[in-house]
Amino acid sequence: MKRALLTRHYELAVLVTIAILAVVLAFLAPGYFSLGNLTDLFLANMPVMLIALGMTLIILTGQIDISVGSIFAICSIVVGILARAGVHPLVGLLAACAAGAACGALNGSLVAYLRVPSVVVTLATMVALRDALRWQTQGPWIGNLPATFPWLGLSQRSYTATVLALVSTLVFVFIAGLRYLRIGRIVFATGSNDAAARIIGIPTERVVLSTFVITGALTGLSATLNSVRFNQIPSNTGLGLELKVIAAVAIGGTAITGGSGTIVGTVLGVVLLGSIGSALTFLNVSTYWEKAIQGGIILAAIAIRMKKNYRERDANAIDALPG
Amino acid sequence: MPTLSMHSRADSSAWPKFRNGEGMLLLALLAVENKGSISTVLRKARQHGISVLTWDADAEPDARDYFLNQATPEGIANALTDEAARLMPQGGQFAIITGALSAENQNQWIANIRKRQAARYPNLSVATIQPSDDDRDKAFSQAQTILKVFPQVRLIMAISAPAVPGAAEAVQQSGRKGIDVIGLSLPAICKPYAHSGVVQTIFLWNTRDLGYLTVYAGFLQAQKKIPTAATTVAVGRLGTLQMRGTEIVLGTPLLINQANIDSLNF
Amino acid sequence: MVGRSIASVFPKRTVPLGNVALHVSNLNHPAMGLRNISLSIRCGEIFGLAGLVGSGRTELATTLFGLTPCSSQVFVAGVPTRITSPADAIRLGLAYLPEDRRQHGVILDMAIASNVSMANLDAVSRHGLINSRAEQQFTASYAQSLQVKTSSVTALAGTLSGGNQQKVALARWLATNPQRMILDEPTQGVDVGSKSEIHELIVQLAERGMAILLISSELPEILGMSDRIGVMRNGRIAGILSREQATQASILSLALGQSSLHEANA
Numbered sequence: 001m002k003r004a005l006l007t008r009h010y011e012l013a014v015l016v017t018i019a020i021l022a023v024v025l026a027f028l029a030p031g032y033f034s035l036g037n038l039t040d041l042f043l044a045n046m047p048v049m050l051i052a053l054g055m056t057l058i059i060l061t062g063q064i065d066i067s068v069g070s071i072f073a074i075c076s077i078v079v080g081i082l083a084r085a086g087v088h089p090l091v092g093l094l095a096a097c098a099a100g101a102a103c104g105a106l107n108g109s110l111v112a113y114l115r116v117p118s119v120v121v122t123l124a125t126m127v128a129l130r131d132a133l134r135w136q137t138q139g140p141w142i143g144n145l146p147a148t149f150p151w152l153g154l155s156q157r158s159y160t161a162t163v164l165a166l167v168s169t170l171v172f173v174f175i176a177g178l179r180y181l182r183i184g185r186i187v188f189a190t191g192s193n194d195a196a197a198r199i200i201g202i203p204t205e206r207v208v209l210s211t212f213v214i215t216g217a218l219t220g221l222s223a224t225l226n227s228v229r230f231n232q233i234p235s236n237t238g239l240g241l242e243l244k245v246i247a248a249v250a251i252g253g254t255a256i257t258g259g260s261g262t263i264v265g266t267v268l269g270v271v272l273l274g275s276i277g278s279a280l281t282f283l284n285v286s287t288y289w290e291k292a293i294q295g296g297i298i299l300a301a302i303a304i305r306m307k308k309n310y311r312e313r314d315a316n317a318i319d320a321l322p323g
Numbered sequence: 324m325p326t327l328s329m330h331s332r333a334d335s336s337a338w339p340k341f342r343n344g345e346g347m348l349l350l351a352l353l354a355v356e357n358k359g360s361i362s363t364v365l366r367k368a369r370q371h372g373i374s375v376l377t378w379d380a381d382a383e384p385d386a387r388d389y390f391l392n393q394a395t396p397e398g399i400a401n402a403l404t405d406e407a408a409r410l411m412p413q414g415g416q417f418a419i420i421t422g423a424l425s426a427e428n429q430n431q432w433i434a435n436i437r438k439r440q441a442a443r444y445p446n447l448s449v450a451t452i453q454p455s456d457d458d459r460d461k462a463f464s465q466a467q468t469i470l471k472v473f474p475q476v477r478l479i480m481a482i483s484a485p486a487v488p489g490a491a492e493a494v495q496q497s498g499r500k501g502i503d504v505i506g507l508s509l510p511a512i513c514k515p516y517a518h519s520g521v522v523q524t525i526f527l528w529n530t531r532d533l534g535y536l537t538v539y540a541g542f543l544q545a546q547k548k549i550p551t552a553a554t555t556v557a558v559g560r561l562g563t564l565q566m567r568g569t570e571i572v573l574g575t576p577l578l579i580n581q582a583n584i585d586s587l588n589f
Numbered sequence: 590m591v592g593r594s595i596a597s598v599f600p601k602r603t604v605p606l607g608n609v610a611l612h613v614s615n616l617n618h619p620a621m622g623l624r625n626i627s628l629s630i631r632c633g634e635i636f637g638l639a640g641l642v643g644s645g646r647t648e649l650a651t652t653l654f655g656l657t658p659c660s661s662q663v664f665v666a667g668v669p670t671r672i673t674s675p676a677d678a679i680r681l682g683l684a685y686l687p688e689d690r691r692q693h694g695v696i697l698d699m700a701i702a703s704n705v706s707m708a709n710l711d712a713v714s715r716h717g718l719i720n721s722r723a724e725q726q727f728t729a730s731y732a733q734s735l736q737v738k739t740s741s742v743t744a745l746a747g748t749l750s751g752g753n754q755q756k757v758a759l760a761r762w763l764a765t766n767p768q769r770m771i772l773d774e775p776t777q778g779v780d781v782g783s784k785s786e787i788h789e790l791i792v793q794l795a796e797r798g799m800a801i802l803l804i805s806s807e808l809p810e811i812l813g814m815s816d817r818i819g820v821m822r823n824g825r826i827a828g829i830l831s832r833e834q835a836t837q838a839s840i841l842s843l844a845l846g847q848s849s850l851h852e853a854n855a
Binding site: 029034037040156230231232240277278282284 | 424451452453454456457458459460463464465467468469471472485488492496509511512514515589
Binding site for chain 3: 179180182188189192193196197198199200203260
């Protein structure tokens with residue numbers, strides 16, 4: 001019981017931090033809350049949000065994926081090439097999701113079945129996938145995209161509303177799914193105690209593979225949704241994306257070692273990390289502080305998390321003594 | 324005939340063993356990223372009698388024979404500042420979007436921009452400097468924020484290649500008129516914005532000329548035809564180029580605008 | 590103490606034995622060091638498995654349960670089959686309470702209720718969605734019958750004492766309605782009070798017709814609880830003793846290899 005409260009306290013801490021920031025902004029720079037600005041921030045952080053949903057699952061199972069930036073690049077380029085060939089961006093979206101899922105399957109199989117540590121696998125694929133693009137990215141950005149490309153062929157307003165609905169739905173599905181679907185329990189069990197999960201009959205390899213595939217598909221989805229906001233696809237797109245995603249998940253309270261965490265926490269982590277940059281500009285704080293503040297928040301989050309881990313471990317050790 | 328070998332990253336582990344046998348080996352390095360480590364290797368190369376040239380970004384001066392500089396930091400900064408002043412004759416504020424706050428060359432440009440602005444255009448001022456991490460999407464986002472937080476800004480100067488189209492897209496999507504975007508970028512990615520009038524001018528060094536210079540200078544150097552204390556050097560079709568110590572400067576930055584952007588293929 | 594019957598301390602009651610629930614004949618698993626294993630367990634029977642550490646008891650358990658599958662066949666209720674995974678085993682009505690309960694048994698970061706329902710989520714789900722209230726009621730009934738001491742079934746399993754964690758693990762298996770249970774050191778590291786409760790539970794399970802393979806290193810426990818005792822040595826069954834024949838001395842001599850008595854009571 002005590003532990004459950006602490007967990008809830010953790011996400012509350014992130015929520016409180018966001019609230020404090022909001023209050024400061026409300027007083028000093030109320031322009032931050034204009035509909036235009038909030039929409040812009042939402043769209044700018046949409047890729048991180050979507051990918052973080054999948055990354056939460058991966059980290060919950062005790063793994064990690066640092067190749068999502070490269071997968072993002074591959075999927076963006078797939079969309080661009082198909083669009084230039086006359087394919088409607090919605091079909092391109094499916095293709096991108098498939099491409100992303102395939103990359104995820106590559107990662108997942110190596111981790112789950114060959115038992116190579118995920119940090120090693122995804123480091124290799126991060127480099128290999130991005131280098132695999134060189135035949136395409138040697139050249140300039142992908143431009144000359146057809147008129148159906150921008151905003152998926154919708155108006156900017158409709159597109160924004162659609163993406164908002166889509167992201168909200170996915171967030172809700174993930175929150176509910178993790179709590180109420182069998183797959184949620186299985187993910188937690190696999191991450192918390194892989195050996196126990198296997199004894200209970202859980203196919204832990206398939207679980208791990210699925211988390212990577214899901215994340216890959218989400219990456220493809222976000223790559224498409226992001227690409228259509230512009231009229232060109234840069235060759236260096238997605239660089240550094242994995243760091244933002246993982247930082248958000250870590251701040252949201254998901255233990256890097258796996259087994260505990262929430263989607264709600266991840267969402268809060270994305271919101272906090274995503275709003276700091278522009279908040280600083282609105283508050284006229286020197287931008288040199290942005291990276292330092294982000295780093296500080298990440299450190300604080302992990303420190304609180306580790307303290308909780310140690311307290312839990314001590315409590316378990318005491319409780320597990322015969323008595 | 325000397326052989327030219329080019330590597331695009333400072334990856335000293337990929338270097339072949341130096342051979343100092345029948346022919347001389349000449350090395351020309353582009354975009355030196357990690358100055359310290361590559362300089363050690365280059366010094367060793369020079370000890371073996373191999374001529375070393377660097378271009379685009381320099382290694383440590385004693386590690387190479389010559390640095391082929393596409394433009395001086397002052398040249399770049401002055402070109403940008405003068406253009407900003409030309410587009411804002413009534414004065415006012417402009418914003419700078421840079422690549423990374425820690426990038427040495429970009430910080431050099433910013434310092435020189437401020438110097439030029441202070442010296443010649445007191446009616447101009449820098450409203451803010453925001454980083455884009457050389458990412459188009461982040462530059463887009465930063466420009467959106469700048470337009471909201473500093474509504475008085477009439478011009479965005481983006482000194483990182485992906486940042487120019489990023490900022491231009493933000494200006495375009497904002498629907499606000501009268502805001503110009505200039506910067507350092509590749510014509511290929513700025514074309515649509517130049518045509519729509521958002522991007523007025525971009526500067527770059529003529530990459531074709533720089534390549535020509537590298538090969539020609541390499542040829543000259545391999546034949547030991549560059550005198551030690553030279554202040555100028557004749558480089559084929561480029562004419563006579565200035566030298567600053569062991570730097571050969573290509574010249575002033577190339578101005579690219581609506582008039583010539585379509586004819587450039589890079 | 591050696592040689593005196595201590596069977597009266599344990600709650601063992603005579604149970605009518607049914608058909609053979611599980612048997613293996615010449616099971617070989619070279620990778621796990623198991624050779625020529627033959628044993629059978631009937632419904633309601635508690636078959637004790639004794640032997641020194643390293644004699645292969647846990648290896649036999651994991652093999653029977655499909656964690657370390659082998660090519661030999663296992664006869665479940667007389668039907669030959671191959672158990673290649675825990676999921677297979679569970680489907681065939683087997684359950685396995687592993688030796689290292691902290692590592693393999695209960696998932697400490699999850700609630701007690703979640704642990705108990707884990708192997709049989711269908712029982713608490715409706716239309717594929719887990720019903721928390723049903724889950725809590727489900728768990729509460731097991732917690733009560735097994736006398737798990739906790740303030741609430743939503744507490745995390747890690748907050749329980751060792752003995753109570755063991756009961757949660759047992760409950761989790763009972764929730765799958767098995768007919769054959771493999772218990773590997775079920776009372777190791779458990780306090781005296783919980784120990785006797787667990788013994789009583791095991792006997793009750795036998796009375797309900799469960800076939801039980803009880804692995805234990807505590808001679809009093811295995812002597813007091815078992816109908817028959819198989820003694821392993823070096824990956825083989827050194828001998829099978831009936832309840833009457835079994836003494837600490839006879840078990841030890843088989844375990845250490847001082848006797849070649851083979852009394853197969855198949």
